[in-house]
Amino acid sequence: MASLQAARNLLRYFTGTKGFDSVLKQVKVLSAGDGKCTCEMEISDEHLNAGETLHGGLTATLVDSISTLAITTTENPPGMSTDINVTYMRPAKKGDTISIVAECLKVGRTMAFVNVDIFNKSNGNKLIAQGRHTKLL
Amino acid sequence: MASLQAARNLLRYFTGTKGFDSVLKQVKVLSAGDGKCTCEMEISDEHLNAGETLHGGLTATLVDSISTLAITTTENPPGMSTDINVTYMRPAKKGDTISIVAECLKVGRTMAFVNVDIFNKSNGNKLIAQGRHTKLL
Amino acid sequence: MASLQAARNLLRYFTGTKGFDSVLKQVKVLSAGDGKCTCEMEISDEHLNAGETLHGGLTATLVDSISTLAITTTENPPGMSTDINVTYMRPAKKGDTISIVAECLKVGRTMAFVNVDIFNKSNGNKLIAQGRHTKLL
Amino acid sequence: MASLQAARNLLRYFTGTKGFDSVLKQVKVLSAGDGKCTCEMEISDEHLNAGETLHGGLTATLVDSISTLAITTTENPPGMSTDINVTYMRPAKKGDTISIVAECLKVGRTMAFVNVDIFNKSNGNKLIAQGRHTKLL
Numbered sequence: 001m002a003s004l005q006a007a008r009n010l011l012r013y014f015t016g017t018k019g020f021d022s023v024l025k026q027v028k029v030l031s032a033g034d035g036k037c038t039c040e041m042e043i044s045d046e047h048l049n050a051g052e053t054l055h056g057g058l059t060a061t062l063v064d065s066i067s068t069l070a071i072t073t074t075e076n077p078p079g080m081s082t083d084i085n086v087t088y089m090r091p092a093k094k095g096d097t098i099s100i101v102a103e104c105l106k107v108g109r110t111m112a113f114v115n116v117d118i119f120n121k122s123n124g125n126k127l128i129a130q131g132r133h134t135k136l137l
Numbered sequence: 138m139a140s141l142q143a144a145r146n147l148l149r150y151f152t153g154t155k156g157f158d159s160v161l162k163q164v165k166v167l168s169a170g171d172g173k174c175t176c177e178m179e180i181s182d183e184h185l186n187a188g189e190t191l192h193g194g195l196t197a198t199l200v201d202s203i204s205t206l207a208i209t210t211t212e213n214p215p216g217m218s219t220d221i222n223v224t225y226m227r228p229a230k231k232g233d234t235i236s237i238v239a240e241c242l243k244v245g246r247t248m249a250f251v252n253v254d255i256f257n258k259s260n261g262n263k264l265i266a267q268g269r270h271t272k273l274l
Numbered sequence: 275m276a277s278l279q280a281a282r283n284l285l286r287y288f289t290g291t292k293g294f295d296s297v298l299k300q301v302k303v304l305s306a307g308d309g310k311c312t313c314e315m316e317i318s319d320e321h322l323n324a325g326e327t328l329h330g331g332l333t334a335t336l337v338d339s340i341s342t343l344a345i346t347t348t349e350n351p352p353g354m355s356t357d358i359n360v361t362y363m364r365p366a367k368k369g370d371t372i373s374i375v376a377e378c379l380k381v382g383r384t385m386a387f388v389n390v391d392i393f394n395k396s397n398g399n400k401l402i403a404q405g406r407h408t409k410l411l
Numbered sequence: 412m413a414s415l416q417a418a419r420n421l422l423r424y425f426t427g428t429k430g431f432d433s434v435l436k437q438v439k440v441l442s443a444g445d446g447k448c449t450c451e452m453e454i455s456d457e458h459l460n461a462g463e464t465l466h467g468g469l470t471a472t473l474v475d476s477i478s479t480l481a482i483t484t485t486e487n488p489p490g491m492s493t494d495i496n497v498t499y500m501r502p503a504k505k506g507d508t509i510s511i512v513a514e515c516l517k518v519g520r521t522m523a524f525v526n527v528d529i530f531n532k533s534n535g536n537k538l539i540a541q542g543r544h545t546k547l548l
Binding site for chain 3: 083085087089090105106113115127130132134
Protein backbone atom coordinates (compact mmCIF):
# COMPACT_ATOMS: atom_id res chain seq x y z
CA MET A 1 0.00 0.00 0.00
CA ALA A 2 2.85 2.34 0.84
CA SER A 3 4.42 1.76 -2.54
CA LEU A 4 1.08 2.15 -4.34
CA GLN A 5 0.67 5.58 -2.80
CA ALA A 6 4.31 6.41 -3.55
CA ALA A 7 3.91 5.42 -7.21
CA ARG A 8 0.73 7.49 -7.49
CA ASN A 9 2.47 10.48 -5.95
CA LEU A 10 5.45 10.09 -8.23
CA LEU A 11 3.32 9.82 -11.37
CA ARG A 12 1.32 12.85 -10.24
CA TYR A 13 4.57 14.73 -9.72
CA PHE A 14 5.79 13.74 -13.21
CA THR A 15 2.57 14.67 -14.97
CA GLY A 16 2.16 17.86 -12.98
CA THR A 17 5.31 19.45 -14.37
CA LYS A 18 5.36 21.54 -17.53
CA GLY A 19 7.39 18.72 -19.04
CA PHE A 20 6.65 15.92 -21.50
CA ASP A 21 5.21 13.57 -18.87
CA SER A 22 2.05 15.68 -18.96
CA VAL A 23 1.07 13.46 -21.91
CA LEU A 24 0.50 10.75 -19.29
CA LYS A 25 -2.01 12.70 -17.23
CA GLN A 26 -4.82 10.24 -18.01
CA VAL A 27 -2.79 7.29 -16.64
CA LYS A 28 -3.99 5.74 -13.37
CA VAL A 29 -1.81 3.53 -11.17
CA LEU A 30 -3.74 0.39 -10.18
CA SER A 31 -1.02 -1.39 -8.23
CA ALA A 32 2.66 -0.95 -7.45
CA GLY A 33 5.23 -2.79 -5.40
CA ASP A 34 8.08 -5.32 -5.48
CA GLY A 35 9.37 -4.16 -8.84
CA LYS A 36 6.01 -4.25 -10.56
CA CYS A 37 3.61 -1.48 -11.54
CA THR A 38 0.24 -1.82 -13.27
CA CYS A 39 -1.57 1.18 -14.73
CA GLU A 40 -4.52 1.84 -16.99
CA MET A 41 -5.57 4.58 -19.38
CA GLU A 42 -8.59 5.24 -21.55
CA ILE A 43 -7.56 6.26 -25.05
CA SER A 44 -8.80 9.68 -26.09
CA ASP A 45 -8.16 12.03 -29.02
CA GLU A 46 -4.88 13.31 -27.61
CA HIS A 47 -3.36 9.80 -27.74
CA LEU A 48 -4.01 9.06 -31.40
CA ASN A 49 -1.94 9.14 -34.57
CA ALA A 50 -3.23 10.44 -37.90
CA GLY A 51 -4.69 6.97 -38.56
CA GLU A 52 -6.82 7.35 -35.43
CA THR A 53 -5.10 4.58 -33.47
CA LEU A 54 -2.91 4.72 -30.36
CA HIS A 55 0.28 6.59 -31.35
CA GLY A 56 3.46 4.49 -31.32
CA GLY A 57 5.34 7.37 -29.71
CA LEU A 58 2.91 7.43 -26.80
CA THR A 59 3.21 3.64 -26.51
CA ALA A 60 6.99 4.06 -26.23
CA THR A 61 6.49 6.82 -23.67
CA LEU A 62 4.33 4.47 -21.59
CA VAL A 63 7.08 1.83 -21.78
CA ASP A 64 9.62 4.43 -20.68
CA SER A 65 7.72 6.03 -17.82
CA ILE A 66 5.76 3.12 -16.33
CA SER A 67 8.89 0.94 -16.26
CA THR A 68 10.56 3.76 -14.36
CA LEU A 69 7.73 3.70 -11.81
CA ALA A 70 8.31 -0.06 -11.45
CA ILE A 71 12.01 0.53 -10.74
CA THR A 72 11.24 3.11 -8.07
CA THR A 73 9.13 0.56 -6.15
CA THR A 74 12.41 -1.30 -5.50
CA GLU A 75 13.79 1.66 -3.51
CA ASN A 76 16.16 2.48 -6.35
CA PRO A 77 16.58 5.81 -8.13
CA PRO A 78 14.91 6.14 -11.56
CA GLY A 79 18.25 5.88 -13.43
CA MET A 80 19.11 6.92 -17.00
CA SER A 81 17.86 5.07 -20.08
CA THR A 82 20.36 3.28 -22.28
CA ASP A 83 17.98 1.26 -24.48
CA ILE A 84 14.29 0.97 -25.20
CA ASN A 85 12.57 -1.28 -27.68
CA VAL A 86 8.90 -1.68 -28.52
CA THR A 87 7.17 -4.29 -30.67
CA TYR A 88 3.74 -3.26 -31.94
CA MET A 89 1.27 -6.06 -32.43
CA ARG A 90 -2.23 -4.63 -32.64
CA PRO A 91 -3.79 -1.19 -32.99
CA ALA A 92 -6.07 0.28 -30.30
CA LYS A 93 -8.67 2.95 -30.82
CA LYS A 94 -10.35 5.86 -29.11
CA GLY A 95 -12.45 4.76 -26.16
CA ASP A 96 -10.47 1.57 -25.54
CA THR A 97 -9.03 1.13 -22.06
CA ILE A 98 -5.50 -0.21 -22.03
CA SER A 99 -3.55 -1.69 -19.16
CA ILE A 100 0.19 -1.20 -18.86
CA VAL A 101 2.04 -3.83 -16.84
CA ALA A 102 5.69 -3.09 -16.07
CA GLU A 103 7.77 -5.73 -14.29
CA CYS A 104 11.43 -5.50 -13.37
CA LEU A 105 13.36 -8.45 -14.79
CA LYS A 106 16.44 -7.55 -12.78
CA VAL A 107 17.45 -4.57 -10.70
CA GLY A 108 21.15 -4.81 -9.95
CA ARG A 109 23.63 -2.36 -8.51
CA THR A 110 24.43 -0.81 -11.88
CA MET A 111 21.64 -1.67 -14.31
CA ALA A 112 17.88 -2.22 -14.25
CA PHE A 113 15.93 -4.19 -16.86
CA VAL A 114 12.15 -3.96 -17.17
CA ASN A 115 9.60 -5.66 -19.41
CA VAL A 116 6.36 -3.83 -20.22
CA ASP A 117 3.22 -5.45 -21.64
CA ILE A 118 0.36 -3.29 -22.90
CA PHE A 119 -3.03 -4.99 -23.14
CA ASN A 120 -6.37 -3.85 -24.52
CA LYS A 121 -9.00 -4.35 -21.82
CA SER A 122 -11.70 -3.41 -24.33
CA ASN A 123 -10.62 -6.14 -26.74
CA GLY A 124 -10.29 -9.37 -24.81
CA ASN A 125 -7.14 -8.23 -23.00
CA LYS A 126 -5.19 -8.84 -26.20
CA LEU A 127 -1.57 -7.74 -26.25
CA ILE A 128 -1.14 -4.44 -28.12
CA ALA A 129 2.58 -3.97 -27.59
CA GLN A 130 5.53 -5.26 -25.63
CA GLY A 131 8.62 -3.27 -24.74
CA ARG A 132 11.82 -3.57 -22.79
CA HIS A 133 13.71 -0.81 -21.03
CA THR A 134 17.33 -0.87 -19.84
CA LYS A 135 18.51 1.79 -17.41
CA LEU A 136 21.81 2.69 -15.83
CA LEU A 137 21.21 3.33 -12.14
CA MET B 138 11.81 20.79 -53.48
CA ALA B 139 8.47 19.17 -54.13
CA SER B 140 9.17 16.55 -51.49
CA LEU B 141 10.41 19.14 -49.00
CA GLN B 142 7.11 20.99 -49.32
CA ALA B 143 5.20 17.71 -49.14
CA ALA B 144 7.02 16.67 -45.95
CA ARG B 145 6.36 20.09 -44.40
CA ASN B 146 2.69 19.84 -45.30
CA LEU B 147 2.45 16.31 -43.92
CA LEU B 148 4.13 17.23 -40.62
CA ARG B 149 1.88 20.27 -40.36
CA TYR B 150 -1.12 18.03 -40.94
CA PHE B 151 0.08 15.58 -38.27
CA THR B 152 0.76 18.24 -35.66
CA GLY B 153 -2.39 20.15 -36.47
CA THR B 154 -4.69 17.34 -35.36
CA LYS B 155 -5.94 16.95 -31.81
CA GLY B 156 -3.78 13.82 -31.68
CA PHE B 157 -0.47 12.93 -30.08
CA ASP B 158 1.63 14.35 -32.92
CA SER B 159 0.87 17.81 -31.53
CA VAL B 160 3.88 17.17 -29.25
CA LEU B 161 5.98 17.68 -32.38
CA LYS B 162 4.68 21.14 -33.20
CA GLN B 163 8.12 22.74 -32.61
CA VAL B 164 9.75 20.46 -35.20
CA LYS B 165 10.89 22.06 -38.45
CA VAL B 166 11.64 20.11 -41.62
CA LEU B 167 14.98 21.25 -43.09
CA SER B 168 15.19 18.85 -46.01
CA ALA B 169 13.31 15.87 -47.37
CA GLY B 170 13.62 13.64 -50.39
CA ASP B 171 14.89 10.30 -51.70
CA GLY B 172 14.10 8.44 -48.50
CA LYS B 173 15.74 10.95 -46.20
CA CYS B 174 14.31 13.63 -43.93
CA THR B 175 16.21 16.07 -41.72
CA CYS B 176 14.45 18.13 -39.07
CA GLU B 177 15.40 20.32 -36.15
CA MET B 178 13.80 21.36 -32.88
CA GLU B 179 14.76 23.64 -30.03
CA ILE B 180 14.20 21.92 -26.69
CA SER B 181 11.78 23.74 -24.42
CA ASP B 182 10.03 22.95 -21.13
CA GLU B 183 7.38 20.78 -22.75
CA HIS B 184 10.04 18.35 -24.02
CA LEU B 185 11.73 17.62 -20.69
CA ASN B 186 11.58 14.80 -18.16
CA ALA B 187 11.58 15.36 -14.38
CA GLY B 188 15.40 15.46 -14.52
CA GLU B 189 15.16 18.44 -16.88
CA THR B 190 16.64 16.68 -19.89
CA LEU B 191 15.06 15.65 -23.19
CA HIS B 192 12.41 13.01 -22.39
CA GLY B 193 13.15 9.53 -23.73
CA GLY B 194 9.52 9.14 -24.75
CA LEU B 195 9.73 12.24 -26.92
CA THR B 196 12.99 10.97 -28.40
CA ALA B 197 11.19 7.74 -29.33
CA THR B 198 8.31 9.77 -30.78
CA LEU B 199 10.78 11.67 -32.96
CA VAL B 200 12.23 8.35 -34.16
CA ASP B 201 8.71 7.14 -34.95
CA SER B 202 7.35 10.19 -36.71
CA ILE B 203 10.37 11.58 -38.56
CA SER B 204 11.21 8.11 -39.93
CA THR B 205 7.64 7.99 -41.22
CA LEU B 206 8.18 11.32 -43.00
CA ALA B 207 11.30 9.80 -44.60
CA ILE B 208 9.28 6.83 -45.85
CA THR B 209 6.65 9.08 -47.40
CA THR B 210 9.33 10.83 -49.50
CA THR B 211 9.68 7.52 -51.38
CA GLU B 212 6.08 7.75 -52.61
CA ASN B 213 5.07 4.97 -50.24
CA PRO B 214 2.29 5.03 -47.68
CA PRO B 215 3.32 5.59 -44.03
CA GLY B 216 2.73 1.94 -43.07
CA MET B 217 2.25 0.37 -39.64
CA SER B 218 5.02 0.03 -37.06
CA THR B 219 6.21 -3.43 -36.09
CA ASP B 220 9.38 -2.53 -34.14
CA ILE B 221 11.13 0.52 -32.77
CA ASN B 222 14.32 0.68 -30.79
CA VAL B 223 16.19 3.65 -29.34
CA THR B 224 19.64 3.80 -27.77
CA TYR B 225 20.22 6.83 -25.56
CA MET B 226 23.77 8.10 -25.41
CA ARG B 227 23.78 11.64 -24.05
CA PRO B 228 21.30 13.95 -22.36
CA ALA B 229 20.22 17.25 -23.93
CA LYS B 230 18.83 20.23 -22.08
CA LYS B 231 16.43 23.14 -22.44
CA GLY B 232 17.57 25.61 -25.07
CA ASP B 233 19.61 23.07 -27.04
CA THR B 234 18.76 22.68 -30.71
CA ILE B 235 18.69 19.10 -31.88
CA SER B 236 18.73 17.76 -35.41
CA ILE B 237 16.86 14.60 -36.33
CA VAL B 238 18.15 12.76 -39.40
CA ALA B 239 15.99 9.90 -40.66
CA GLU B 240 17.24 7.80 -43.55
CA CYS B 241 15.53 4.81 -45.11
CA LEU B 242 17.80 1.77 -45.11
CA LYS B 243 15.43 -0.16 -47.35
CA VAL B 244 11.93 0.43 -48.59
CA GLY B 245 10.65 -2.77 -50.14
CA ARG B 246 7.23 -3.88 -51.29
CA THR B 247 6.25 -5.16 -47.85
CA MET B 248 8.54 -3.62 -45.26
CA ALA B 249 10.39 -0.36 -44.68
CA PHE B 250 13.45 0.06 -42.43
CA VAL B 251 14.66 3.46 -41.27
CA ASN B 252 17.60 4.60 -39.17
CA VAL B 253 17.30 7.83 -37.18
CA ASP B 254 20.21 9.78 -35.68
CA ILE B 255 19.55 12.62 -33.26
CA PHE B 256 22.36 15.12 -32.81
CA ASN B 257 22.84 18.09 -30.49
CA LYS B 258 23.67 21.13 -32.59
CA SER B 259 24.32 23.10 -29.40
CA ASN B 260 26.93 20.60 -28.22
CA GLY B 261 29.33 19.94 -31.07
CA ASN B 262 26.77 17.97 -33.06
CA LYS B 263 27.29 15.04 -30.68
CA LEU B 264 24.99 12.06 -31.07
CA ILE B 265 22.24 12.06 -28.43
CA ALA B 266 20.37 8.98 -29.56
CA GLN B 267 20.05 6.53 -32.40
CA GLY B 268 16.94 4.58 -33.28
CA ARG B 269 15.63 2.18 -35.86
CA HIS B 270 12.06 1.79 -37.07
CA THR B 271 10.57 -1.16 -38.95
CA LYS B 272 7.20 -0.71 -40.65
CA LEU B 273 4.85 -2.97 -42.56
CA LEU B 274 3.70 -1.11 -45.69
CA MET C 275 2.49 -34.81 -28.29
CA ALA C 276 2.32 -34.58 -32.07
CA SER C 277 3.75 -31.11 -31.99
CA LEU C 278 6.45 -32.11 -29.49
CA GLN C 279 7.62 -34.79 -31.88
CA ALA C 280 7.35 -32.40 -34.81
CA ALA C 281 9.45 -29.78 -33.02
CA ARG C 282 12.05 -32.40 -32.11
CA ASN C 283 12.18 -33.58 -35.69
CA LEU C 284 12.49 -30.03 -37.00
CA LEU C 285 15.28 -29.13 -34.59
CA ARG C 286 17.06 -32.37 -35.50
CA TYR C 287 16.69 -31.48 -39.15
CA PHE C 288 18.09 -27.98 -38.52
CA THR C 289 21.06 -29.16 -36.49
CA GLY C 290 21.76 -32.06 -38.81
CA THR C 291 22.59 -29.85 -41.77
CA LYS C 292 26.07 -28.56 -42.49
CA GLY C 293 24.68 -25.11 -41.65
CA PHE C 294 24.97 -22.77 -38.69
CA ASP C 295 22.19 -24.47 -36.71
CA SER C 296 24.67 -27.22 -35.88
CA VAL C 297 25.73 -24.91 -33.02
CA LEU C 298 22.43 -25.94 -31.41
CA LYS C 299 23.07 -29.66 -31.44
CA GLN C 300 23.12 -29.84 -27.61
CA VAL C 301 19.61 -28.31 -27.39
CA LYS C 302 16.79 -30.61 -26.27
CA VAL C 303 13.11 -29.85 -26.82
CA LEU C 304 11.18 -30.42 -23.58
CA SER C 305 7.75 -29.33 -24.75
CA ALA C 306 6.16 -27.76 -27.80
CA GLY C 307 2.64 -26.81 -28.82
CA ASP C 308 0.14 -23.99 -29.10
CA GLY C 309 2.74 -21.40 -30.01
CA LYS C 310 5.09 -22.28 -27.19
CA CYS C 311 8.35 -24.21 -27.15
CA THR C 312 10.57 -25.00 -24.16
CA CYS C 313 14.09 -26.34 -24.57
CA GLU C 314 17.13 -26.91 -22.42
CA MET C 315 20.86 -27.06 -22.97
CA GLU C 316 23.88 -27.74 -20.81
CA ILE C 317 26.59 -25.17 -21.40
CA SER C 318 29.88 -26.63 -22.58
CA ASP C 319 33.14 -25.21 -23.94
CA GLU C 320 31.78 -24.69 -27.43
CA HIS C 321 29.15 -22.23 -26.10
CA LEU C 322 31.51 -19.86 -24.30
CA ASN C 323 33.04 -16.47 -25.09
CA ALA C 324 36.64 -15.57 -24.27
CA GLY C 325 35.49 -14.58 -20.77
CA GLU C 326 34.27 -18.16 -20.25
CA THR C 327 30.59 -17.29 -20.03
CA LEU C 328 27.71 -18.09 -22.39
CA HIS C 329 28.42 -16.22 -25.65
CA GLY C 330 25.98 -13.45 -26.49
CA GLY C 331 25.93 -14.53 -30.11
CA LEU C 332 24.79 -18.01 -29.12
CA THR C 333 22.16 -16.49 -26.84
CA ALA C 334 20.87 -14.52 -29.84
CA THR C 335 20.95 -17.68 -31.95
CA LEU C 336 18.81 -19.45 -29.33
CA VAL C 337 16.34 -16.54 -29.44
CA ASP C 338 16.26 -16.78 -33.23
CA SER C 339 15.90 -20.53 -33.64
CA ILE C 340 13.77 -21.55 -30.65
CA SER C 341 11.27 -18.78 -31.39
CA THR C 342 11.07 -20.19 -34.90
CA LEU C 343 10.25 -23.62 -33.47
CA ALA C 344 7.48 -21.96 -31.43
CA ILE C 345 6.02 -20.40 -34.58
CA THR C 346 6.00 -23.73 -36.40
CA THR C 347 3.85 -25.26 -33.64
CA THR C 348 1.07 -22.95 -34.86
CA GLU C 349 1.01 -24.64 -38.27
CA ASN C 350 2.65 -21.61 -39.84
CA PRO C 351 5.80 -21.52 -41.94
CA PRO C 352 8.99 -20.35 -40.20
CA GLY C 353 8.96 -16.95 -41.93
CA MET C 354 11.78 -14.43 -42.41
CA SER C 355 13.26 -12.38 -39.57
CA THR C 356 12.81 -8.63 -39.61
CA ASP C 357 13.96 -7.78 -36.07
CA ILE C 358 15.62 -9.46 -33.12
CA ASN C 359 16.59 -7.92 -29.82
CA VAL C 360 18.25 -9.45 -26.79
CA THR C 361 18.77 -8.01 -23.32
CA TYR C 362 21.52 -9.68 -21.32
CA MET C 363 21.04 -9.72 -17.57
CA ARG C 364 23.31 -12.32 -16.03
CA PRO C 365 26.23 -14.45 -17.18
CA ALA C 366 26.06 -18.25 -17.20
CA LYS C 367 29.00 -20.61 -17.05
CA LYS C 368 30.20 -24.00 -18.23
CA GLY C 369 28.21 -26.81 -16.70
CA ASP C 370 25.10 -24.71 -16.09
CA THR C 371 21.87 -25.98 -17.61
CA ILE C 372 19.76 -23.28 -19.19
CA SER C 373 16.14 -23.40 -20.21
CA ILE C 374 14.89 -21.51 -23.23
CA VAL C 375 11.18 -20.65 -23.24
CA ALA C 376 9.79 -19.22 -26.47
CA GLU C 377 6.19 -18.06 -26.57
CA CYS C 378 4.36 -16.52 -29.50
CA LEU C 379 2.84 -13.19 -28.54
CA LYS C 380 0.88 -13.01 -31.78
CA VAL C 381 0.90 -15.00 -34.97
CA GLY C 382 -1.10 -13.14 -37.58
CA ARG C 383 -1.52 -13.59 -41.30
CA THR C 384 1.52 -11.46 -42.12
CA MET C 385 3.70 -11.18 -39.03
CA ALA C 386 4.67 -13.31 -36.03
CA PHE C 387 5.99 -11.95 -32.73
CA VAL C 388 7.72 -14.16 -30.16
CA ASN C 389 9.15 -13.53 -26.71
CA VAL C 390 12.01 -15.72 -25.48
CA ASP C 391 13.13 -16.03 -21.85
CA ILE C 392 16.36 -17.82 -21.02
CA PHE C 393 16.72 -19.06 -17.44
CA ASN C 394 19.58 -20.66 -15.56
CA LYS C 395 18.33 -23.89 -13.99
CA SER C 396 21.62 -24.24 -12.15
CA ASN C 397 21.25 -20.84 -10.52
CA GLY C 398 17.79 -20.61 -9.02
CA ASN C 399 16.10 -20.36 -12.41
CA LYS C 400 17.27 -16.76 -12.63
CA LEU C 401 16.67 -14.93 -15.90
CA ILE C 402 19.87 -14.76 -17.98
CA ALA C 403 18.46 -13.02 -21.02
CA GLN C 404 15.22 -11.99 -22.68
CA GLY C 405 14.72 -11.50 -26.38
CA ARG C 406 12.02 -10.74 -28.89
CA HIS C 407 11.80 -11.88 -32.50
CA THR C 408 9.63 -10.43 -35.25
CA LYS C 409 9.14 -12.42 -38.43
CA LEU C 410 7.40 -11.83 -41.73
CA LEU C 411 5.41 -14.95 -42.60
CA MET D 412 48.53 -0.11 -38.23
CA ALA D 413 49.22 -1.03 -34.63
CA SER D 414 45.50 -1.30 -33.95
CA LEU D 415 44.90 -3.28 -37.15
CA GLN D 416 47.43 -5.85 -36.01
CA ALA D 417 45.97 -5.80 -32.49
CA ALA D 418 42.45 -6.40 -33.81
CA ARG D 419 43.69 -9.25 -36.00
CA ASN D 420 45.49 -10.80 -33.05
CA LEU D 421 42.44 -10.43 -30.82
CA LEU D 422 40.10 -11.98 -33.39
CA ARG D 423 42.58 -14.81 -33.91
CA TYR D 424 42.67 -15.32 -30.16
CA PHE D 425 38.86 -15.39 -29.99
CA THR D 426 38.43 -17.82 -32.86
CA GLY D 427 41.30 -20.00 -31.72
CA THR D 428 39.61 -21.01 -28.47
CA LYS D 429 37.33 -24.00 -28.14
CA GLY D 430 34.55 -21.46 -27.59
CA PHE D 431 31.69 -20.16 -29.70
CA ASP D 432 33.80 -17.53 -31.47
CA SER D 433 35.23 -20.33 -33.58
CA VAL D 434 32.15 -19.78 -35.78
CA LEU D 435 33.92 -16.58 -36.89
CA LYS D 436 37.08 -18.26 -38.13
CA GLN D 437 36.41 -17.19 -41.73
CA VAL D 438 36.25 -13.50 -40.76
CA LYS D 439 39.12 -11.27 -41.89
CA VAL D 440 39.87 -7.87 -40.36
CA LEU D 441 40.39 -5.30 -43.13
CA SER D 442 40.88 -2.21 -40.99
CA ALA D 443 40.70 -1.24 -37.34
CA GLY D 444 41.32 1.92 -35.35
CA ASP D 445 39.72 4.93 -33.71
CA GLY D 446 36.63 3.03 -32.62
CA LYS D 447 35.96 1.49 -36.01
CA CYS D 448 36.54 -2.02 -37.32
CA THR D 449 35.80 -3.34 -40.80
CA CYS D 450 35.84 -7.06 -41.58
CA GLU D 451 34.80 -9.33 -44.40
CA MET D 452 33.72 -12.94 -44.73
CA GLU D 453 32.78 -15.22 -47.59
CA ILE D 454 29.59 -17.11 -46.84
CA SER D 455 29.96 -20.86 -46.88
CA ASP D 456 27.79 -23.83 -45.89
CA GLU D 457 28.54 -23.48 -42.18
CA HIS D 458 26.98 -20.00 -42.12
CA LEU D 459 23.60 -20.89 -43.58
CA ASN D 460 20.15 -21.54 -42.16
CA ALA D 461 17.84 -24.29 -43.39
CA GLY D 462 16.63 -21.90 -46.11
CA GLU D 463 20.21 -21.70 -47.43
CA THR D 464 20.70 -18.03 -46.57
CA LEU D 465 22.97 -16.35 -44.02
CA HIS D 466 21.72 -17.45 -40.57
CA GLY D 467 20.26 -14.66 -38.43
CA GLY D 468 22.03 -16.03 -35.38
CA LEU D 469 25.39 -15.72 -37.11
CA THR D 470 24.48 -12.20 -38.21
CA ALA D 471 23.80 -11.36 -34.55
CA THR D 472 27.09 -13.00 -33.56
CA LEU D 473 28.90 -10.78 -36.08
CA VAL D 474 27.18 -7.72 -34.58
CA ASP D 475 28.25 -8.86 -31.11
CA SER D 476 31.86 -9.76 -31.79
CA ILE D 477 32.92 -7.22 -34.43
CA SER D 478 31.47 -4.36 -32.37
CA THR D 479 33.57 -5.65 -29.48
CA LEU D 480 36.67 -5.48 -31.69
CA ALA D 481 35.72 -1.87 -32.50
CA ILE D 482 35.51 -1.04 -28.78
CA THR D 483 38.92 -2.54 -28.09
CA THR D 484 40.51 -0.19 -30.66
CA THR D 485 39.67 2.64 -28.23
CA GLU D 486 41.97 1.18 -25.58
CA ASN D 487 38.95 0.08 -23.55
CA PRO D 488 38.18 -3.38 -22.24
CA PRO D 489 35.59 -5.42 -24.17
CA GLY D 490 32.88 -4.92 -21.53
CA MET D 491 29.67 -6.89 -20.92
CA SER D 492 26.67 -6.78 -23.25
CA THR D 493 23.43 -5.29 -21.97
CA ASP D 494 21.50 -5.01 -25.26
CA ILE D 495 21.80 -6.12 -28.85
CA ASN D 496 19.34 -5.55 -31.66
CA VAL D 497 19.48 -6.58 -35.30
CA THR D 498 17.25 -5.59 -38.20
CA TYR D 499 17.34 -7.97 -41.14
CA MET D 500 16.76 -6.41 -44.53
CA ARG D 501 17.96 -8.76 -47.24
CA PRO D 502 19.10 -12.39 -47.44
CA ALA D 503 22.61 -13.34 -48.54
CA LYS D 504 23.65 -16.67 -50.02
CA LYS D 505 26.54 -19.09 -50.19
CA GLY D 506 29.51 -17.64 -52.04
CA ASP D 507 28.59 -14.01 -51.32
CA THR D 508 31.23 -11.91 -49.60
CA ILE D 509 29.88 -9.67 -46.87
CA SER D 510 31.52 -6.73 -45.18
CA ILE D 511 30.89 -5.97 -41.54
CA VAL D 512 31.45 -2.36 -40.49
CA ALA D 513 31.35 -1.67 -36.75
CA GLU D 514 31.62 1.92 -35.55
CA CYS D 515 31.50 3.13 -31.97
CA LEU D 516 28.82 5.78 -31.53
CA LYS D 517 30.06 6.62 -28.05
CA VAL D 518 32.56 5.07 -25.69
CA GLY D 519 32.13 6.65 -22.28
CA ARG D 520 33.48 5.77 -18.87
CA THR D 521 30.64 3.36 -18.12
CA MET D 522 28.93 2.40 -21.36
CA ALA D 523 29.88 1.82 -24.99
CA PHE D 524 27.46 2.00 -27.92
CA VAL D 525 28.29 0.57 -31.34
CA ASN D 526 26.47 0.50 -34.68
CA VAL D 527 27.16 -2.35 -37.08
CA ASP D 528 26.26 -2.37 -40.79
CA ILE D 529 26.54 -5.57 -42.79
CA PHE D 530 26.77 -5.17 -46.56
CA ASN D 531 26.79 -7.66 -49.42
CA LYS D 532 29.84 -6.98 -51.58
CA SER D 533 28.58 -9.52 -54.09
CA ASN D 534 25.28 -7.70 -54.51
CA GLY D 535 26.01 -4.03 -55.09
CA ASN D 536 27.11 -3.46 -51.50
CA LYS D 537 23.47 -3.53 -50.45
CA LEU D 538 22.72 -3.46 -46.74
CA ILE D 539 21.86 -6.94 -45.43
CA ALA D 540 21.43 -6.07 -41.77
CA GLN D 541 22.01 -3.34 -39.23
CA GLY D 542 22.54 -3.86 -35.54
CA ARG D 543 23.35 -1.94 -32.40
CA HIS D 544 25.24 -3.16 -29.36
CA THR D 545 25.30 -1.61 -25.89
CA LYS D 546 27.96 -2.71 -23.44
CA LEU D 547 28.77 -1.96 -19.82
CA LEU D 548 32.51 -1.33 -19.55
